[in-house]
Structures are given as structure tokens and as C-alpha cells.
Amino acid sequence: MTRRPPHGRDGTDTSAASDARRLFVGVPLPAEAAVEITRIVDSVRAMPLPAGARDVRWVRLDGLHLTLRFLGPTPEDLLEPTVAAVERAAASATGPIELELAGAGTFPPGRRPRALWIGINGGTDALGELATRTEEALVLAGWEPEHRPFRPHLTLARSDGVASGQLVADRLSEAMTDRRIQCTIDELGLFESITGGGPARYVPIARYGLRPIAGRE
8 A cells, every 4th residue: 555645845735634743754964064054044034124024934953954755744554664765765875965055046936935945056966866766765665656856955944925035035045146055965864843832843763874885886
């Protein structure tokens, strides 16, 4: 029996409410890159908003990651196979991935965005291959295939269509002008998203290293 993914690539919930643990597969950002991104976000947040304007909802900066597959509410009987699938995907990788983060944008584009993000300018092919290996392993574990295309990005805030969303997005884009953040992705993990009481916390369930396989280039 396959399980239908109740969320799209951007994590939008398309299912009924569930008490099951909300899981996703992703790659954590290394500390050095997280520190640089935190400085950028802090500079944007320090700029005043128009009187009465509501700010966007910034993510927790202590759990920055790139999502490869959002699984959503996951039944307990599927947890062990999912952990094993992530381990298989990590073991099948060709090694650590060199990424370059650059630019910024929104989903959707326009005056009322829902999400603000930093883009991936280098290493997208390798990251896409890892996402494909992850997808294949998850399907074998019982998940239904995700048919939406993989669009790598680093989500930094959700604006929920508030009027100030585009203003903050423009400021983030300006702050990222000519910025290039180099980092090495060396882990793949299964995480739980815990909501309530502020921005979601991302708690690792299992993390596996992306180590080069002997004899593989």
C-alpha cells in the first residue's frame, strides 16, 4: 500500500488535520553558512515597516535546511521504513555536495507572496540527483511518488499574503545582491516539524553522512 504525500513541495498542507508526526527529508545547512544567512536576515529585519504593517513569519534560524521531500503527517507504521529509506538514499549518494546560495525570490511571484526564499545557484544537479535517489527510496518504502518538480531553495519566511510581504521580499533580494554563500552539504536527514508557540522547530529523527564511496568518482 502506498501513502499519498499530503503536502506539496513547498510544504502546503493538502490533507485533513492529523495527530501523526509531520516529517520531511532534508539536508541541514552547515553552521558557517547559517551564520552568514542569519546576518542577512537580521539586517533585513532591522529595517522598519510602514506604520501598522504586519511582518512576515521568519523561520527559526537555528534549523536552516533545504527540504528534499515534505512527507507531512506520517503514520507510526511507516516511520521505520521511512528512516531506512533515508539511510539508503544517503548511502547511494556520491559524496558531499558543494552548493552556492545566491539571489532571492518568492512563491508565488507577485505582490502577495506566500513564501520568501534564497536561491541555489551552484550544485543544483548534484542536489537534484540526491532528491531523485531520496524519492526512489521513499517510493520503495511505501510512499506514493511526488509528481511536482523539485525546485531547490532555502525558505526563510512565510508571508501568508500580507501586504508587507513584497516589501520584505524586495529588501531580502537587495541584501542578497552580489552575495554568494558557499557551503558543503554532507548530511541527509529525516526531521520532524513541531509547530505551536512560535516558528516551527525541526527535530532530527535520523541523520546520515554523505560519504564518498570507494572507487566512485
